[in-house]
Amino acid sequence: MLPFVVRRARAQRRLLAAVVVLVTAATTLLGVCALLLGPTQDGAFRAGVQQLGPADVDVTAYVVDLAGADLESSRDDAATLVREVLAPLQPSLTSTATSRMRRLPDPEGLGYLATGDLDDEAELVDGRWPAGAPEAALPAAPRPAWAAPTSR
Numbered sequence: 001m002l003p004f005v006v007r008r009a010r011a012q013r014r015l016l017a018a019v020v021v022l023v024t025a026a027t028t029l030l031g032v033c034a035l036l037l038g039p040t041q042d043g044a045f046r047a048g049v050q051q052l053g054p055a056d057v058d059v060t061a062y063v064v065d066l067a068g069a070d071l072e073s074s075r076d077d078a079a080t081l082v083r084e085v086l087a088p089l090q091p092s093l094t095s096t097a098t099s100r101m102r103r104l105p106d107p108e109g110l111g112y113l114a115t116g117d118l119d120d121e122a123e124l125v126d127g128r129w130p131a132g133a134p135e136a137a138l139p140a141a142p143r144p145a146w147a148a149p150t151s152r
Helices: 002-011 013-051 068-085
Strands: 096-098 114-116
16 A cells, blocks of 8 residues: 555655645644734733723623622622723623522512612612512513503
8 A cells, every 4th residue: 555655646746745835834824823813812802992982881790600698799809800800991880689580479470589770770660669678579571472452
């Protein structure tokens, strides 16, 4: 088998040399592009963000799977980190904590507990905001398309 490969390589040496040059040039080009993208990616992102005005930037950060005892310290740590990263933009922060979705006594009811700046983020559809710990605000569910319209 080896003598056959050597004979074919001699006969097609120009084609073999062209393929080797092409593969070498392509891998060199890809390596240079990878080096350019790696170190300059963070700098380009930073320069792009710094050109934006504060009104043009909206950041959402999630911290998940926290125990109730860790909520306040995690919220403070996350707020400190966001303030440090976005310091040139002088960010204003809002924070909301929600629980997992839970079944309510109503067979089709689902709900979750939430704390935070709900007055700024939510719209009260009906009733009033909760007055204390034993009360809760429930999100309004959209009416299915097949349901008959109701009057209030």
